[in-house]
Amino acid sequence: QVQLVESGGGWVQPGDSLTLSCVASGRAISGYAIAWFRQAPGKEREFAAGIALSGLMSYYGDSVKGRFTISRNNAENLVTLQMTRLKPEDTAVYYCAARAGFVRQNVTQYDDWGQGTQVTVIS
Numbered sequence: 001q002v003q004l005v006e007s008g009g010g011w012v013q014p015g016d017s018l019t020l021s022c023v024a025s026g027r028a029i030s031g032y033a034i035a036w037f038r039q040a041p042g043k044e045r046e047f048a049a050g051i052a053l054s055g056l057m058s059y060y061g062d063s064v065k066g067r068f069t070i071s072r073n074n075a076e077n078l079v080t081l082q083m084t085r086l087k088p089e090d091t092a093v094y095y096c097a098a099r100a101g102f103v104r105q106n107v108t109q110y111d112d113w114g115q116g117t118q119v120t121v122i123s
Helices: none
Strands: 003-007 010-011 020-025 032-039 046-051 056-058 068-073 078-083 093-099 117-121
Touching: 003 093, 020 032, 020 056, 020 093, 020 117, 032 068, 032 078, 046 068, 046 078
Parallel strands: 010 117
Antiparallel strands: 003 020, 020 078, 032 046, 032 093, 046 056, 068 078, 093 117
């Protein structure tokens, strides 16, 4: 099991940028695919971005493609999510999740989760 802690959330205005961090402990993340999910009030948790074990492959949900970038530093057990051109509809709690093997976009296929960090985009 790997423990995950997210940070970097906050209040921003439309068009701003924000970078979220996910720090892992307990096990090396080099053996895990890592993903960011988000959940807005009253909505289901949705896949935002995911990155493969090596970091060579990354995947994005349609709503964030071209605006968000996921990256990882296995030596530091760190995964980041750079978010640009933020929109009010990006407002959500953002969760970091880990699973052994390949990136999947289904929330039920992740074993370990962080507690989440709130991102609010408001004029």
